[in-house]
Amino acid sequence: MGAEAVDLLVIGGGMAGLSAAAQVAAEGGTVALVEKAERTGGSARFAGFVWTAPTVEELRRVNPDGDPELAEALIDGFADGVAWIRSLGVECRPPVPVLGFGRGHQVDTHHYLDTCERLIRDRDQEVLTATWTRALLTENGVVKGAECLLPDGSTRRIEAAWTLLATGGFQGDPAMRAEHIHPQAAGIGLRANPESRGDGLALGRAVGAAFDGTDAGFYGHLMPAGVSLADPARFVDLALYYSEHALLFDITGERFVDETMGDHLTAMALLERPGARGLLVADARVHREWISASYVEGIPGVDKFRLCHRAGARSAVAESLDDFASMPEEWGYPGAVIRDRVKEFNATTGGGAPVPGRLLDGRPLDEPPFYVLEAAPAITFAFGGLPIDAGARVLSADPAGHRTIPGLLAAGADTGGLYRRAYAGGLAPALVFGLAAAWTALGGTPASAGH
Template sequence: MPEVNTDVLVIGGGMAGLTAAARALHLGKSVIVAEKAATVGGSAQFAGYAWTTPAHAIMDEVNPRGDIELRRALVNGFGPGIAWIRSLGVECADAVTVLRYGSGHQFDTNSYIDECRRRIRAQGELLTETDTRALLTEDGSVVGARIRLPDGTQREIRSAATILATGGFQANPELVEKYIHPAASAMQLRSNPNSVGDGLRLANAVGAATSSARSGFYGHLIPTGVQFRDPSDFVALSLYYSEHALLFNLDNRRFTDETVGDHLTTMELLDQPESRGLLVADERVYRDWITGSYVEGADALDKFELAQRRGGRCGIAESLDDFAYLPTEWGYNGVEIAAQIRASNAAGPAVRPPRTYDARPLDHGPYYVIEVCPALTFPFYGIRIDRHGRVLAASGGTINGLFAAGADIGGLYDRAYAGGIAAALVFGLAAADRAAADRTGAPT
């Protein structure tokens, strides 16, 4: 079997993998990237912001169960990560608020992907449509991987450092049912279709530690019955405004604090009967949030109108009395939901479940009603790493020569979320920096 040698082998060509590869080249290392798909970019092609919390105290508040070392590393590494993007000639806008607790920068992710790809092709080697069959090991260390090229031939790549960055396992029904929720495979995928758990498979085979199952996933609420036509729908159909609305399950009851964020409500809805619910907004929410920009600088879009046009279960009630005419085939009791809305309005800040960040009443018709379900972007379960991106061993310590970054890692988030692109950027850079330092014997 043909054998080649390189300083750094990166398995996966999304945000984390391209970042690690470009950084390693910048540090003077030889690099090979092996990407399963025909093109690089992964799910980063569909993003537009890099963001996370601006301070440790905020990260601790919104993500208290996440690994503390990784939480610290993410916050500390974000500023240098943005500086890295800019150093490649990619413009990043000034910081804006994201959600109620984050800070981030809009940037052209595709320009960043293109620049990383250009550098890799010019200075290293980029293999596409290439499967990684197994990691190579010697005396407990990972020393490369065996890959299969598009023509079916196999090659062994020997490397001082191997970085797993295959993007998670959200496109693998068996794994999402096992590690997210038994109903998770029914969710639509707002992600690339190639992330099927290759990184997790490779890491497990060499004894890597993994994070806690049922730690959740990142996703958003979307209209039921409306299929994604293309990746632009991943954002267009996501109902971010749900944190200002009311959400009811098939028992006609609220079941969570919607105001903590649509991404958290999405996880909670997955566990409700049939994983669907009725999202209700009034005239104020429609005016201020449904038709407005979710993040400063983003395009405004009437998401209710789009859902209605695409055939979602949608309706407009001029008053709460009109909820009595909710279609019975939807499975909800409109009269009971109207009564719950009136009770919520009357309770104000004392409402239960609480509405911590927006307890204002929904008392001005018309009311905008959409039936919603969760959609999946990537899981929080994955390979355990330290702050340098080194893969931890299930038996203790680290696995020499093996690193991971991006959606392949676990432990950073646990039923919480503070940025995916930022995490891919920060830990992609960290893995490359440590791999380069290990190769040269430089201190870290």
């Protein structure tokens, strides 16, 4: 390698990439970070909680089909990740429950991301924004850096002992969503950074990386159908977390999922229904206890139904269940069927068993008025990507060759294997495996690491 070689070249400046680059810089290593957007941060700027399952056993319970090695590495590395955030002077608030099974910390992600970038620059290491990565450099099957396109149109070869792919996944590309998630995924909303269009996946596969993602699913939420998500403030403001306590009907008027298992899981299920849209039905009790209430401790509650209505969502308040029979024809739902299904559901809560079941909230929806809102899935990131080991080394697609691709790392949403149709945090794995990539590039493990 030439004189310009760095210990670690990071492609992508989000949670994973900035964490890795800052850790290498803090340890006295040399690093260059390349980000194609005008500023660093990526989708992490839209998030505010670093959380995951509290134990490996709990993670395996909610995510039984995920890679067990990665599950263990995530849980083992979480405390060190939180300690790293705090070591930079960034507030990491006391732990609170998340999604009923998880545990995590509210973090000022803007402060964290900007602090990482400042640390890198203060150590006289490079951060190149508005810079595209054209291709990885290889020599005898070993990744040696990348060829980049600078803002002025010139090209630059950056040589590196290790190269980290951390470009944020492929959820910003409709064609890749259709290919790797579901044909109807091409048209769903995007509640993430639009720059994440599969760059890391393409770069990795071009040098022989495997792809792990068949039927892996995605993380997202139900959002009001037909409402623009161009304003990132809407990613959380309009997310229909309360769906876990409502009933969801597809365009045939039937329930098809246990809504109580989690809005993020319901979003995956709705994507596979006709039209990938459905009607959420809640009653006055759900409106009082959930629609207007706080979703996570410490975050003030807002009336999401009202916010969605003001945003132009298809919505209505019905004074009685019988009003469903006069649902506007242009909505495309059989209102009378949905009325009957709600009545049947309420009857089963008195001693029967609704189908699908309602494991975590079996109470009836029988207190008028009824709040009706059309919902659709929106994606934050896909679970499919480049498979890695616990040290963030990318696995090879060639079973006869190396298990890993020498010199190549991946972290964050560019990776696959950790989650499979289940979810236990997005920022946490980006942080943990970003730091793991840094320690791999540095040639060791932190003194406090579990293994």
